[in-house]
Amino acid sequence: MRRFLKPIWLGLLSLGVVLATAAQAQGPAASYPDKPIRLIVPFPPGGGTDILARLVASELGARQGWTIVADNKAGAGGTIAISEAVKAAPTGYELVIGQKDNLVIGPWLYKGLPWDPTRDLVAVAHVAYTPVLIATSANSKYQSLEDVIAAARKDPGKISYGSPGNGTSIHLAAELFQKAAGIQLTHVPYKGSNPALMDALAGNIDLLVSSVPSAMGQIKAGKLRALAVTSAARSSSLPEVPTVAQAARLKDFDVSTWYGLFAPAGTPAPVVDKLHAAVNRLLEDVTVRAAIQAQGAEPQAKSAAAFATQLRTEYPQWKGIVEAAGVKLD
Numbered sequence: 001m002r003r004f005l006k007p008i009w010l011g012l013l014s015l016g017v018v019l020a021t022a023a024q025a026q027g028p029a030a031s032y033p034d035k036p037i038r039l040i041v042p043f044p045p046g047g048g049t050d051i052l053a054r055l056v057a058s059e060l061g062a063r064q065g066w067t068i069v070a071d072n073k074a075g076a077g078g079t080i081a082i083s084e085a086v087k088a089a090p091t092g093y094e095l096v097i098g099q100k101d102n103l104v105i106g107p108w109l110y111k112g113l114p115w116d117p118t119r120d121l122v123a124v125a126h127v128a129y130t131p132v133l134i135a136t137s138a139n140s141k142y143q144s145l146e147d148v149i150a151a152a153r154k155d156p157g158k159i160s161y162g163s164p165g166n167g168t169s170i171h172l173a174a175e176l177f178q179k180a181a182g183i184q185l186t187h188v189p190y191k192g193s194n195p196a197l198m199d200a201l202a203g204n205i206d207l208l209v210s211s212v213p214s215a216m217g218q219i220k221a222g223k224l225r226a227l228a229v230t231s232a233a234r235s236s237s238l239p240e241v242p243t244v245a246q247a248a249r250l251k252d253f254d255v256s257t258w259y260g261l262f263a264p265a266g267t268p269a270p271v272v273d274k275l276h277a278a279v280n281r282l283l284e285d286v287t288v289r290a291a292i293q294a295q296g297a298e299p300q301a302k303s304a305a306a307f308a309t310q311l312r313t314e315y316p317q318w319k320g321i322v323e324a325a326g327v328k329l330d
Contacts, residue, residue: 029268029270029271029273029274032092032270032271032274033066033067033092033093035067035093036067036068036069036093037066037067037068037069037092037093037094037095038068038069038071038093038094038095039053039056039057039068039069039070039071039095039096039097040071040073040081040084040085040088040094040095040096040097041053041054041070041071041072041073041081041096041097042073042074042078042079042080042081042082042096042097042098042099042101042102043072043074043078043164043165043192043193044072044074044191044192044193044194044195045072045194046192046193046194046197046214047164047192047193047194047211047213047214048130048193048210048211048212048213048214048295048296048297049078049097049099049211049259050070050072051213051214051295052097052127052128052213052259052292052295052297053070053097054070055288055291055292055295056068056097056127056261056279056282057069057070059282059285059288059291060278060279060282063278063281063282064278074191074192075191076106076110076165076167077101077102077105077106077109077110077165077166077167077168077171078098078099078101078102078106078165078168079102079106079107079110079113079167081096081098081102082096082098082102082103082106082115082117082121083113083114083115084096085098085121085262085263085264086114086115086120086121086264086265087264088264089264090263090264090265090266090267090268091267091268091271092263092267092268092271092272092275094263094264095124095261095262095263095275096121096261096262096263097127097259097260097261097262098117098121098259098260098261098262099169099257099258099259099260100169100257100258100314100318101167101168101169101170101257102168103117103121103262103311103315104117104311104314104315104317104318105167105168105169105172105318105322106167106168107315108318108319108322108323109166109167109322110167117262117311117315118308118311118312118315119265120264120265121262121263121264121265122262122263122264122265122267122272122308123260123262123304123307123308123310123311124260124261124262124263124272124275124276124279124304125260125261125275125276125279125280125301125302125304125307126258126259126260126300126301126302126306126307126310127258127259127260127261127279127283127292127299127300128258128259128292128297128298128299128300129256129257129258129259129297129298129300130211130212130213130235130256130257130258130259130296130297130298131212131229131230131231131235131243131255131256132169132170132173132174132209132210132211132212132229132230132231132255132256132257133208133209133210133211133212133215133226133228133229133230133238133241133296134148134161134174134177134207134208134209134226134227134228134229134230134244135200135207135208135209135210135215135219135224135225135226135227136148136200136206136207136208136224136225136227137200137201137202137203137223137224137225138222138223138224138225139203140203140206140225142206142207142225142227143225144227144247145227145228145242145244145247145248146247146248148206148207148227149181149183149248152181152183152184152185153182153183156183156184157184157185157186158186159185159186159206159207160185160186160187160188160205160206160207161174161185161186161187161188161205161206161207161208161209162188162189162190162196162197162199162200162205162207162208162209163187163188163189163190163196163209163210164189164190164191164192164193164196164210164211164214165189165190165191165192166189169255169257170193170209170210170211170257171187171189171209172255172321172322172325173209173230173255174187174209175187175325175326176253176255176321176325177230177244177248177250177253177255179325180244180248180250180253181248181250185207188205193210193211193214193215194214196208196209196210197210197214197215197218197224200224201218201223201224207227208224211257211296211297212229212235212237212238212295212296212297213295213296213297215296216237216238216294216295216296219238226238226241227241227247228241228242228243228244228246228247228248229241229242229243229244230243230244230253230254230255230256231243231254231255231256232245232252232253232254235296235298236293236298237293237294237295237296237297238296258300258310259297260307261275261279263275272304273304276304279301280301283299283300283301284301
């Protein structure tokens, strides 16, 4: 009898080891999250990144029963927030909403950053993309982008434009537009979109170059006049607004930015997978998609692998774009 019991006992022991190993592997995700998650936002309250971050945090919290706290850490084109996220403990309780500005452009403008986005962060989930908007106050004398170009050619450097900061994709979009149109504008950098928006409404700057979400509320209120978007196609949120290519007859002009959720490298894969699945489910919801589009962004889910590949591809590409544009920080 004992000869038969020994194989059974060994089999049960092996099964126990397998189950324990599986439980250990799933452990981080099974209990995650059991405390509040901090979502670092690289720009001040009121800007496009902040709006999307708080929307995602609120909806994930409501649908998953999680507590997600948005924490604004502005400065240096968003790279201060990324630096903080990179140094955070890789537990899944400290995340950052990053975008093209601070992840694939910033490192080529802010020399000596101690991180590489492809090495020191994990791409958790792509959230949305948006074109850059060129706008002016509703009281402005500029009725169209053609008016701006004509005036800028007559008086180079006289027309000013505000951006959310040096080295952002929005700043670079404006620089690329100037080069393509053969004009010279005067750049006024701000620490985020909202301060630039306020000065544009007050008439302290001639133009606002911004993400669509940051400006959408004032466009709807009739206080801001949208002149053009920088994407290849018109924005679904502003279908009446022409593209730069259409408004300025600049063929193939196309600049847009994207937003996504990232975690420090080393964050357990089961936790990353759980976050990725939750965000992608969120982006399938009609109400959430409509809320994102209402802010001027285009919701877009991707696989984690596709998002990581996009980051690895764009990162070296933008080094050449920055150098070709000749953009230098003030």
